[in-house]
Amino acid sequence: MRIAAFGIHHETNTFSTFQVDLQAFQSSGLQREGILRGDQIRALHGDTDTCFGGYFEAAGKYGFQLVPLLFAATDPAGTISSEAFESILGEALQMLADRGPWDGVILNQMGAAVTEEFPDMDGEVARRTRALIGPDIPLIMTLDLHANVSQQMADETDALFIYRTNPHLDARQLAVKACKILIQIINGEITPVSALEMPPMVIGIMKQDTSEEPMTQVIEAVVEAQDFPGIIDTSTGQGYPWSDVHECGTAFYALADGNPETARAAARFMAQRAWSLRHVLGADEGPTAAEAVAEALATPEGPVLLLDAGDNIGAGSAGDSTFILHEILKQGATSCLMTIRDTDAVAQGVTAGIDAEITLEVGGKQDSLHGTPIEVTGKVVTISDGKFEDPEPVHAGWRYFDGGITVVLQTTAGPTIVLVSTRVGNMSRQQYYSVGLDPEEFHIIVARGVVSPRPAFQPISKKMIVVNTAGATSAALSSFNYKRRRRPLYPFEPDAVYAHA
Ligand SMILES: [Zn+2]
Structure with a gap:
């Protein structure tokens, strides 16, 4: 079984004045080369607790061949230039086209990347990958908890998987789980159907630690929903507030085996729990x-x-x-x-x-x-x-x-x-x-x-x-001049209404 993996990992602060060009991707504080290819990825990630570390672990554990193609990761900053995006994704897709056939494909994305042209860069990566491999090859994506999850990401993939802890100490573990489910999909053991629920709310930075109240309750709901009959996996994208995009905010994703209604019910259950806590989750107070x-x-x-x-x-x-x-x-x-x-x-x-x-x-x-x-x-x-x-x-x-x-x-x-x-x-x-x-x-x-x-x-x-x-x-999110976010959105619009509350 041959599975390809690649990714463009970036958290884009659209209010930052540092544009991320190709040069910015070539130097990264997070890994010693900003753009890694092939064996370089194993050398710099094989013994780490990143998602790639988890994919390598899973390959050994479940007996498949992991083919790392390209991994570009640079420090969070401003919007990615079209030139950088087209150059990096173009190279990755060329590798994918040249080195197949594949039994499955993994995208290693952060989930809140924005380019000059694509406010939902991660969804665009999934869309072009799907267009290349066709509808039948299973495609999954692993994401950071700060992902601003889009419907496009959900629609273009067979499954999304998102960290559950912030600070993020479970990336490797999450990646191993994702690979296990990918293999079940490849083997035809499960038929994944997903539901994405996006209550109109943002979780502020002051309340994002998943080991502290009230975020603990949001994660508890995610864990609880995972045990619902017919559910394969559940996630929340806590959201990244400083990306001024339509999807900016919190999302809930459920993956069910065959039944879309089961997925929908689980996603709404999680979203309702978070919505009931929105007044605390949106708080932004703190000392000067x-x-x-x-x-x-x-x-x-x-x-x-x-x-x-x-x-x-x-x-x-x-x-x-x-x-x-x-x-x-x-x-x-x-x-x-x-x-x-x-x-x-x-x-x-x-x-x-x-x-x-x-x-x-x-x-x-x-x-x-x-x-x-x-x-x-x-x-x-x-x-x-x-x-x-x-x-x-x-x-x-x-x-x-x-x-x-x-x-x-x-x-x-x-x-x-x-x-x-x-x-x-x-x-x-x-x-x-x-x-x-x-x-x-x-x-x-x-x-x-x-x-x-x-x-x-x-x-x-x-x-x-x-x-x-x-x-x-x-x-203080209200101090930023948002142009593209959804409206109404809590806490910007305190009277925002969630239709499925
Ligand atoms: Zn994060």
Whole structure:
């Protein structure tokens, strides 16, 4: 049995000003080459907990030949250029056409990608793949929990499978399950029919952790519905709020064996549970940077983890916000650790060299959303290539990271600033260990994200505060100028009505 797998993995923040072109895909903070082909995929994913890690595991476990074709993944950012999309997908489809025949095809997608031409890029990938392989070859897609799931994705595939945890620690496990069901489909043991239910609601970033209330109740409903008679599998796409597309929001997907009504009933059951919790799931409150830094300073024991909601790198922001740094300096906090993506500052540090003292402006340079540059004076203590590996559980199972040239600056005011070159997310403590720093020794750690930094930093933190900062990923969704989203949609339109509530 021969199964092909490929994917274009991107979470597109349509409010970000960084357009994702081919060059952006060629350099990625998430894997050391942005576009992997053939055996490169096994080399960089075989021993990871990503979906590809799971496909390889399943191939061994269930005895099929997995043929990895192409996997393009780059850091979340703005809209993907048509040129990049056509070039990457064109290459993948050419491989698919040349190397068949296939018994099945797997698409490894994130699920919230937007190109200049296609607001539903993932649906377009499925559509063109289906057009190439025809209606009879089973086609499945695995998705990140933040997918904005579309009807097109459901219609063009035999089955969709979505992570159930945020932070995403189940990608590999999900991929193994998906492969098992794919084989049942190929063998004709089941006849998959799906239903997609999209209640008009968005789950805000403050309430997305699946181990915390009320998201636990949403996932409980997904697990419960999976046991309904005739149901093969169930999922929710929690949704990615910063993609301004029609599908922006939360979706529920059920896969039944043969009976569409069974699938429909299960999808509605899950959607109804979430809809009843919409008032809590849509909440966006949280302390300001000033309040959060004051609370951290008043906390006797650290580290205190400050999660920068507005500069959430994993959701497509700049990685160089200065709002929290500004408060740290203003309030005189000294034992602080953070990264700032600033290639100019990195260059200045490299030119000055180890042990040199320099005065320079850091951060707030990428766009107008993340504060203004701040002048600091400090000593260059480390310069590295920015590559690091983390074999421990990491959000979405990533393992081989690339922060680009990295400079550690020990400021005279106190804070330790790690200047990085790529928008690699703060998802791993190895980012700091690899440059000789122990995050455990700092009183305040700033992480640019809300949920993805938790597997790495929650275990060493005495307290965690989600800071309601401004930025490209602000929790205050009403501050963005949406043009394409559905209307009405809760919480934007508080009177939104769900027809099947
Ligand atoms: Zn995600």
